[in-house]
Amino acid sequence: MAKILIIDDDPDLIDTYLIILTNNGYEVSSALNGEEGLVKIKNDKPDLVVLDVMMNTDYEGFDVARKIREDMKLLKLPIIMLSGIHEVKKVRYRFAPDETYLPVDIWLDKPIEPDVFLEIIRTTLSDMPQQTG
Amino acid sequence: MATEKSDVVVLGGSAAGLTAAITAHRQYPEKSVVIIRKEAKVLIPCGIPYIFGTVGTPEKNLVSDAVLDKNKIKLIVSEAEKIDTENKTVKLAGGDEVVYEKLIVATGSLPAMPPIPGFDKENVWAIHKDVEFLRGIQNKLKDVKNLVIVGGGFIGIEFADECKKAGVENVTIVEFLPHCLMLAFDEEFAVEAEKIMTERGIKLMTGVKVQEFAGDKKVTSVKLGNGEELKADAVIMGIGAVANVKMAKKSGLKLGPTGAIAVNRYLAASDPDVFACGDCAEKISFFGGRPSPLKLASIATSEARIAGANLFGLRRENIGTIGVWGTAIGDFALSCAGLTESMAKQAGYDFVIGEAEGPNRHPGTMPGAKNIKVKLTFERRTGVLLGAQMMGGSVVGELINVMSACIQKKMTIDDIAVFQIGTHPALTASPIAYQVVNAAEMAFMKTKK
Numbered sequence: 001m002a003k004i005l006i007i008d009d010d011p012d013l014i015d016t017y018l019i020i021l022t023n024n025g026y027e028v029s030s031a032l033n034g035e036e037g038l039v040k041i042k043n044d045k046p047d048l049v050v051l052d053v054m055m056n057t058d059y060e061g062f063d064v065a066r067k068i069r070e071d072m073k074l075l076k077l078p079i080i081m082l083s084g085i086h087e088v089k090k091v092r093y094r095f096a097p098d099e100t101y102l103p104v105d106i107w108l109d110k111p112i113e114p115d116v117f118l119e120i121i122r123t124t125l126s127d128m129p130q131q132t133g
Numbered sequence: 134m135a136t137e138k139s140d141v142v143v144l145g146g147s148a149a150g151l152t153a154a155i156t157a158h159r160q161y162p163e164k165s166v167v168i169i170r171k172e173a174k175v176l177i178p179c180g181i182p183y184i185f186g187t188v189g190t191p192e193k194n195l196v197s198d199a200v201l202d203k204n205k206i207k208l209i210v211s212e213a214e215k216i217d218t219e220n221k222t223v224k225l226a227g228g229d230e231v232v233y234e235k236l237i238v239a240t241g242s243l244p245a246m247p248p249i250p251g252f253d254k255e256n257v258w259a260i261h262k263d264v265e266f267l268r269g270i271q272n273k274l275k276d277v278k279n280l281v282i283v284g285g286g287f288i289g290i291e292f293a294d295e296c297k298k299a300g301v302e303n304v305t306i307v308e309f310l311p312h313c314l315m316l317a318f319d320e321e322f323a324v325e326a327e328k329i330m331t332e333r334g335i336k337l338m339t340g341v342k343v344q345e346f347a348g349d350k351k352v353t354s355v356k357l358g359n360g361e362e363l364k365a366d367a368v369i370m371g372i373g374a375v376a377n378v379k380m381a382k383k384s385g386l387k388l389g390p391t392g393a394i395a396v397n398r399y400l401a402a403s404d405p406d407v408f409a410c411g412d413c414a415e416k417i418s419f420f421g422g423r424p425s426p427l428k429l430a431s432i433a434t435s436e437a438r439i440a441g442a443n444l445f446g447l448r449r450e451n452i453g454t455i456g457v458w459g460t461a462i463g464d465f466a467l468s469c470a471g472l473t474e475s476m477a478k479q480a481g482y483d484f485v486i487g488e489a490e491g492p493n494r495h496p497g498t499m500p501g502a503k504n505i506k507v508k509l510t511f512e513r514r515t516g517v518l519l520g521a522q523m524m525g526g527s528v529v530g531e532l533i534n535v536m537s538a539c540i541q542k543k544m545t546i547d548d549i550a551v552f553q554i555g556t557h558p559a560l561t562a563s564p565i566a567y568q569v570v571n572a573a574e575m576a577f578m579k580t581k582k
Contacts, residue, residue, distance in 0.1 A: 059248060062248040086379075093245065093246035093370075094245055094377075095245070095247075095248055095375075098245070098372065100247070101247030101248065101342075107392065116387075
């Protein structure tokens with residue numbers, strides 16, 4: 001059973017994801033901010049992280065992504081960034097996965113349809129090399 | 134609230150939208166065609182860097198609307214807010230509606246913003262395709278002495294050269310890869326381009342990452358990963374673009390693996406009466422069919438000619454993105470099509486390389502002679518052309534399109550070696566030393582090793 005960690009400051013949203021994902025056979029844990037999320041990544045060793053951007057600070061999720069890759073050296077842990085920042089800040093540009101400056105695998109704008117979200121989780125996990133041991 | 138009807142409705146009026154509308158008219162002249170676009174004036178996308186130097190103003194870089202009348206295309210300037218696919222209706226800002234029989238979504242892309250700490254400071258610019266925005270930047274550039282450009286791809290180097298021309302004293306490109314242009318060219322081509330850029334007064338910082346945009350409210354410096362700090366009155370982001378799919382997503386159209394609108398080989402989207410093309414649509418590579426992130430106006434127009442033709446019956450098929458580029462730094466031009474040597478290696482091809490170099494006139498003492506270097510990559514066993522790179526005189530900007538056609542038609546070493554070429558002392562290289570032909574011959578020799 002694949003383990004998914006959701007890092008998002010919205011408890012209602014976490015509950016929603018939790019129901020969707022557990023109903024589909026995933027083991028789900030959650031964190032309400034980046035700091036807590038990084039601890040859970042270290043301890044729980046999730047197979048995939050769903051990461052919000054705007055939490056304690058407007059750009060907290062960006063820092064968390066960088067820390068996962070640069071400090072924790074988890075280069076292959078799939079990160080799906082799921083955020084409403086484009087809509088909230090009404091910006092005319094877009095953030096997007098970038099190996100150098102935004103080291104996540106997929107960017108998704110909130111809100112997202114549950115079936116689309118599940119399909120992306122499934123595809124992302126199936127694209128990962130199989131772990132043994 | 135007014136309701137209008139049109140057989141074909143195209144959302145977006147830039148390269149893809151306009152070409153799709155013209156194609157729809159040419160293929161189905163009995164059908165009415167409407168373009169809905171939010172911009173009063175449409176910029177020529179590839180011409181945007183040249184606004185700052187060579188061309189001079191955004192107004193001199195506009196797509197003429199005369200082509201709309203000529204092709205009987207009606208223009209509605211308004212923002213499309215949602216597509217009601219069930220009732221085949223586009224809802225516009227302000228409440229008006231347009232009912233369609235077939236719809237083409239060509240909403241383009243938005244600039245990518247890397248979330249480097251400090252990216253939201255004043256004078257850190259992602260380039261929008263918007264006349265007012267660009268005029269604003271042009272005015273601000275008059276007070277800029279130190280400009281940093283993040284990204285050494287085509288956009289980055291073109292902006293650098295044009296801003297230098299516009300009088301900015303210190304222009305620095307910061308590129309994370311070991312050289313500029315490395316996502317499009319092999320190292321020896323990138324190194325030549327860098328030499329020319331340096332000669333033209335552009336400072337290059339390669340193999341280094343931007344760590345932070347520093348300053349109070351406004352950017353004053355750029356901190357780099359190697360500990361250096363560059364003074365900066367302004368920063369231009371040149372790291373690419375992201376599909377503009379907000380409305381498509383809201384309307385229930387399926388998105389694909391790169392976040393663009395999912396389309397099939399006929400450019401049909403997930404709704405049977407909706408097509409998508411250009412930067413907002415998913416692309417697959419010509420080489421192997423994997424998702425491709427490339428976004429170019431030339432790809433957009435090719436796709437638009439497919440989407441426009443397929444509206445009322447499938448006539449054209451998308452064979453995937455080859456990736457054909459050209460650029461110029463002063464009178465030095467570079468161009469490429471398909472796979473470079475390093476891309477072929479990475480993709481796992483067994484390949485041979487053929488190279489040839491020489492003047493583009495004969496004899497080389499003829500007026501206007503420039504050196505041209507050609508590098509061709511062929512699959513070893515079949516001899517099929519995988520890619521071409523060229524640099525030197527400006528003719529390589531057109532010659533690469535010939536090579537793209539060769540790639541598209543899967544031509545081989547032998548096909549190219551026996552090209553029937555037309556030559557003239559004042560116009561071309563010698564028929565004995567014609568670079569493309571000779572490069573194929575050189576590759577042939579390597580297949581025998």
